[in-house]
Amino acid sequence: MSNIEWQQRKEKVIARGMGNLAPIYAKSASNATVTxxxxxxYIDFAAGIAVTNTGHSHPKIIEAVKAQLDNxxxxxxxxxxxxxxxxxAEKLVDLAPGNEEKKAIFLTTGAEAVENSIKVARAHTKRSGVIAFKGGFHGRTNMCMGLTGKVAPYKAGFGPFPNEIYHAPFPNQYxxxxxxxxLSALNDLFASTIEPSRVAAIIFEPIQGEGGFYPAPKEWAQQVRNLCDQHGIVLICDEIQTGFARTGTMFASEQLEITPDLTTMAKGIAGGFPISAVIGKAEVMDAANPGGLGGTYAGSPLACVAGLAVLDIIEQESLCRRANEVGGEFKxxxxxxxxxxxxxxxIRQIGAMIAMELNDPVTGAPLVDATKSLVQAAAKNGLILLSCGVNANVIRFLPPLTIDQESISQGLQxxxxxxxxxxV
Incomplete structure (x- = not known):
């Protein structure tokens, strides 16, 4: 059957809210190529939205999962x-930022990781308020939509959202x-809207993903860390898109020289097998009562062995270094x-997390239609490309870290x- 025939079948049975980029139906995939x-x-500049950092169908991951299936x-x-x-869990608590004793929980999706990080923060602090940032993205569940600072398409028509969630502007030099x-807006929240003694957590992405690939400045992140320390607030870094060598370090918060109290992880953790995690300081993580955290499929055995293989691949193939090389070539x-x-x-680039923002050169207005058209034109010419941004005018590049030079050149051409x- 053709792609169009499959798309027609899909539209009859899948709700339109679960759209797809283009009528491209995958049959196989290897490294940075989807067939x-x-x-x-197709050259893949998306990696399943930063999931297959180790490339599609890495033989070590396939071998590990096949062996587990036999058991x-x-x-x-x-x-x-x-x-x-x-x-x-042992390996991830060692790799996660910070030298303090840490503990982990496993879940299935990134949204679950974010939801559970808020649960843990509230259990630890006995407080309810949460502060997030405009332009941030944290998932599609009700709590996560409330945290997300981008209306279309994630929040439109789905309210009301949980109360006790507040948003501040994210620093954005461009x-x-x-x-x-x-920081002034944060302090204004404390003065006018919610006292800091009622705030359980502040959550932010070290590099905003769906919001447009805007990096948090180091000095800002350190000041937020200081604010949290001053007021007993749990600092959560959402590393769901930035983790697992994507930014040139295992986690992007390492480059900010801060230690979060909690870190959320998913996407690149297991090369495409569904698993997520919350990892943080043991005293914070242990605040929840037994049975209060978890899920039926949390920490799937197939995903766990895949995750162990991913960590080996990142180390053995020097993917942190490779991320910087790939990103440098894109830039x-x-x-x-x-x-x-x-x-x-x-143009913004940290590791292999690269963005190109399109604006009218005279007025500065976001070129929304051109961005959308570029994504569609790329698909017709053999390239899988993604857009993002609060104004829908950013092209984001998330190639597998194992991508070859020829694929980079052909895709960018x-x-x-x-x-x-x-x-032009």
């Missing part, structure tokens, strides 16, 4: 756990929001494009060719 049901190959697929870790459940302004090529294409207003048609 559809018609036999067409069992599920027992529920809260009923009869298994060695890989403990082994993965859009004229300084660290000082963001170099995009800056060359920028010299010819005035609509490329800004497609971007250049199609963007020239749209905006």
């Amino acid at each position: 559809d049901v018609e036999g067409n190959d 069992f697929s599920h027992t529920c870790a809260m009923v009869t756990p298994y060695p890989s459940f403990v082994e993965l 859009h004229g929001i300084s660290s000082a302004q963001s 170099r090529r995009l800056e060359q494009m920028q010299s010819d294409i005035a609509a490329i207003g800004d 497609i971007v250049n060719n199609e963007l020239q048609k749209l905006v």
Whole structure:
């Protein structure tokens, strides 16, 4: 069957709220190439939204999961756990930022990790308020939508959201929001809306993902850490998109030189097998009562062995270093494009988390239609590309960290060719 035929079948049975980028139906995938049901190959600059950091179908992950399947697929870790459940936790608490004693819980999705981080923070502090940031994205469940600072398409039509959630502006140099302004807004919240003694947690992404790939300035993050220490507030770093070597370090908060109280993880943790985690200071993590945390599929045995394989691959193939090399090459090529294409207003790159923001060169207005058209044109020309941004005018590049140089060059040539048609 063709891609279009599969799309027609999908539209009859899948709710329209669960859309897809383009009618590309995958049959197989290897490293940075996806092959559809018609036999067409696509260079993958999305990696399943930063999930397959180790590339599609890495043989070490396949081998580990196949071996686990021969033993069992599920027992529920809260009923009869298994060695890989403990082994993965041991490795992650060692790798997570900070030298303090740490503990972990496993879940299934990133949204679950965020929800449970809030539960843990509230149990530890005996407080209810939570502060998040405009432009942040934390998931699609009700609590996570409340935390998310981007309306379309994530929050529109789905309210009301939980109360006791407050938003402050995120520092954004390109859009004229300084660290000082963001910190002032936080202090204004404390003075006018909720006293700090009622705030359980402050949550932020070290690099905003869906919001547009805007990095948190180091000095700002350190001041937020100081505010949390001053008022007994739990600091949560949402590393769901930034973790597992994506930014050139295992976790992006390492580059901010802060230690979160809690870190949420998912996406790249297991090469495509569903698992997420909350890892943090033991005294905070142990605040919840037995049975208060978990889930039927939490810490799936298939995902745990995949996660152990991912950690080995990151170390053995030096993927933190490779992320910086890949990102550096993207930045170099995009800056060359920028010299010819005035609509490329800004380029942001930390590791292999790269963004290109498209704005009208005269008015500065976001080029929403051009961004959408570029994503669609890329798909028609053999490139899987994603957009993001509060204003829907950012192209984000999230290639597998194992991508080869030829795929980078070919993919970026497609971007250049199609963007020239749209905006020059």
